[in-house]
Amino acid sequence: PWLVINGKAETVNTSSKSLTVSFDQLIYFNTPHQMSRSFTRPVDASLCRVLYDKRDTTFAAIQPGDSMIIVSYKDEAKKIPMPRAGVSIENQVNDFPSPIIADEIHIRVKEKNKRKEGAGKKAKPAEEKKMSWQEIIWLAGKVLIGLLIFVLLLPVIYLLYCLLRISISGNTITKANQVYRAALYRFHMVGLEREDETPLEYAQHKVDATLSAGFEEFMRIYLRLKYANGNLRDGDGEEIDRFATNIGSSIRRKIGIPKMILNYLNVLRASRYIQPTPKADYENQLL
Amino acid sequence: MTTNATKLKALTENIETIIRGKPQEVKYVVTALVARGHILLEDNPGAGKTVLAKTLAQSISEGSVEFQSTNGGVAFKRIQFTPDLLPMDLIGSHIFDESKKDFVFKKGPLFTHVLLADEINRASPKVQSALLECMAENQISSGDATFQLDPFFFTIATQNPIEMEGTYPLPAAQLDRFYMKISFGYVSEEVEFDIYTNYLTIGNGKSTVKQVLTYSDIIHLQQEAENVYVHPEIIKGVVRLVQSTRHHPEIALGCSTRGGITFIKCLKAWALVNQRDYVIEDDLRSLAQPVMHHRLIFRNREASRTALQQLVDAEVNKLAKLGIGSNK
Numbered sequence: 001p002w003l004v005i006n007g008k009a010e011t012v013n014t015s016s017k018s019l020t021v022s023f024d025q026l027i028y029f030n031t032p033h034q035m036s037r038s039f040t041r042p043v044d045a046s047l048c049r050v051l052y053d054k055r056d057t058t059f060a061a062i063q064p065g066d067s068m069i070i071v072s073y074k075d076e077a078k079k080i081p082m083p084r085a086g087v088s089i090e091n092q093v094n095d096f097p098s099p100i101i102a103d104e105i106h107i108r109v110k111e112k113n114k115r116k117e118g119a120g121k122k123a124k125p126a127e128e129k130k131m132s133w134q135e136i137i138w139l140a141g142k143v144l145i146g147l148l149i150f151v152l153l154l155p156v157i158y159l160l161y162c163l164l165r166i167s168i169s170g171n172t173i174t175k176a177n178q179v180y181r182a183a184l185y186r187f188h189m190v191g192l193e194r195e196d197e198t199p200l201e202y203a204q205h206k207v208d209a210t211l212s213a214g215f216e217e218f219m220r221i222y223l224r225l226k227y228a229n230g231n232l233r234d235g236d237g238e239e240i241d242r243f244a245t246n247i248g249s250s251i252r253r254k255i256g257i258p259k260m261i262l263n264y265l266n267v268l269r270a271s272r273y274i275q276p277t278p279k280a281d282y283e284n285q286l287l
Numbered sequence: 288m289t290t291n292a293t294k295l296k297a298l299t300e301n302i303e304t305i306i307r308g309k310p311q312e313v314k315y316v317v318t319a320l321v322a323r324g325h326i327l328l329e330d331n332p333g334a335g336k337t338v339l340a341k342t343l344a345q346s347i348s349e350g351s352v353e354f355q356s357t358n359g360g361v362a363f364k365r366i367q368f369t370p371d372l373l374p375m376d377l378i379g380s381h382i383f384d385e386s387k388k389d390f391v392f393k394k395g396p397l398f399t400h401v402l403l404a405d406e407i408n409r410a411s412p413k414v415q416s417a418l419l420e421c422m423a424e425n426q427i428s429s430g431d432a433t434f435q436l437d438p439f440f441f442t443i444a445t446q447n448p449i450e451m452e453g454t455y456p457l458p459a460a461q462l463d464r465f466y467m468k469i470s471f472g473y474v475s476e477e478v479e480f481d482i483y484t485n486y487l488t489i490g491n492g493k494s495t496v497k498q499v500l501t502y503s504d505i506i507h508l509q510q511e512a513e514n515v516y517v518h519p520e521i522i523k524g525v526v527r528l529v530q531s532t533r534h535h536p537e538i539a540l541g542c543s544t545r546g547g548i549t550f551i552k553c554l555k556a557w558a559l560v561n562q563r564d565y566v567i568e569d570d571l572r573s574l575a576q577p578v579m580h581h582r583l584i585f586r587n588r589e590a591s592r593t594a595l596q597q598l599v600d601a602e603v604n605k606l607a608k609l610g611i612g613s614n615k
Contacts, residue, residue, distance in 0.1 A: 174611075177611045196604075198569045198607055199607050200568075222611070223567045225611050226518070226611045227520075227566060227567050228516060228518075228564065229516040229518075
């Protein structure tokens with residue numbers, strides 16, 4: 001190269017791919033020079049290769065303020081001024097072509113980014129080193145307590161999910177389905193667990209016998225909607241709504257609020273509700 | 288529900304005024320009647336089998352039921368089966384008519400509406416076969432003549448579970464012809480106290496049982512039972528139940544396809560007896576034992592008590608878990 005400039009971009013014009021560079025260091029025909037003052041010169045980068053951190057990039061990557069090395073190779077078309085003996089470099093710079101045609105621009109890696117990356121790599125091990133055993137145990141304890149609270153709240157969360165599904169159910173049939181599932185769960189959590197009974201037997205012999213919740217009447221409507229070949233009858237919707245509203249009050253009346261709350265902390269009971277029915281011995285033998 | 292179906296409730300209530308403490312068993316008998324089937328009662332003497340059959344006939348008849356009624360009622364006959372009974376004692380025989388100078392057919396006691404075949408297992412297999420053929424085909428063949436039995440023809444057969452010496456237990460193929468087999472059993476202490484206290488009233492009531500249905504009501508109800516809706520999931524449940532009896536390791540002989548069809552017919556009739564025009568999962572549980580148990584051959588006594596119940600519980604549980612709108 002006839003010229004290598006170590007400078008800083010002052011202005012950048014991406015449309016014409018030109019920029020102005022201020023510099024006070026350069027290598028002119030293989031002779032490095034440190035100048036007594038800074039110069040600003042226009043640079044034409046329209047045919048130039050731009051690199052950042054040794055990788056090719058585009059001219060658009062150059063930002064005003066970026067430090068860079070600008071290289072211009074010898075070329076007869078460039079009208080390169082030859083060095084003159086006995087003339088200071090400052091005076092010779094004034095003879096350089098304007099704009100200076102650049103062949104390569106090496107953008108210097110920004111110091112800030114370097115520092116950030118470096119700081120990140122070092123900070124992590126420093127933090128890990130700082131955690132003591134007590135802190136680890138405390139953290140693990142907090143996680144465990146959080147998990148425990150979450151598990152204890154699961155029955156309530158499931159109840160809220162059931163109630164939400166009732167409230168967003170669009171038509172009476174869907175509502176009957178959701179009310180049925182919510183009712184089975186709520187009565188189960190009260191301690192009235194359904195065993196081998198059919199839901200109707202369960203309603204007659206366990207739920208209504210204990211809570212007088214009107215579950216049997218609801219079940220008769222539900223079974224009709226489930227198995228009969230007909231539409232809803234007048235009053236079915238009201239009966240379903242009435243039962244859905246009365247479940248809570250009938251449980252509160254017979255069981256009491258404190259016991260009801262305690263029941264919902266019984267995770268094992270809740271798990272018995274959702275666990276699949278175990279296969280009978282004969283079914284296993286068939287497998 | 289139709290008026291006829293409502294009358295079925297009146298029929299069961301009417302029978303229960305005489306047959307105390309057995310509402311479920313009374314419903315089974317009425318179900319077998321409505322399903323156009325026959326029922327086998329396995330019970331000790333003195334449990335009320337004859338009274339039940341007679342009360343049922345009286346509830347559908349006005350006045351005496353000993354002979355065919357002419358006023359829209361039904362006739363009742365009872366045959367005590369013994370080892371020396373002959374088929375002609377049941378179906379009748381050709382006798383010489385002096386006035387016509389020809390043999391005429393004298394109808395036997397099978398030409399009735401409600402027949403009580405008492406201790407059916409005491410008669411020889413050929414007599415049993417004669418009866419069971421009538422039950423299956425609803426007709427009697429004697430010589431070159433074939434006589435059609437009344438469409439109402441309903442048999443209540445009984446057999447004694449004790450004193451098995453000298454009896455001819457019904458083979459599985461013949462048991463299959465009975466829609467249901469139930470055990471009447473003894474009544475509870477409270478009911479027995481009630482019976483002892485009021486035996487005079489009950490005894491007098493037997494002769495004055497009021498008619499609550501007519502012959503044509505029953506025929507209409509039998510047709511109505513055919514129209515009871517059975518949801519596809521219930522039918523699938525019956526199919527699975529029948530299939531599982533064939534694969535259960537404790538069951539040597541599973542339920543036949545005829546048994547499955549009978550089960551569906553009984554489910555429909557049971558629903559109607561319970562004032563419904565659709566079948567629910569509870570009906571499967573109520574009827575599985577009386578309809579299916581006698582069709583199966585179990586490998587041991589323990590299995591006969593538990594195997595079918597296991598299958599029914601599993602099937603009912605599956606149905607209970609289905610939501611509304613499954614495969615409708």
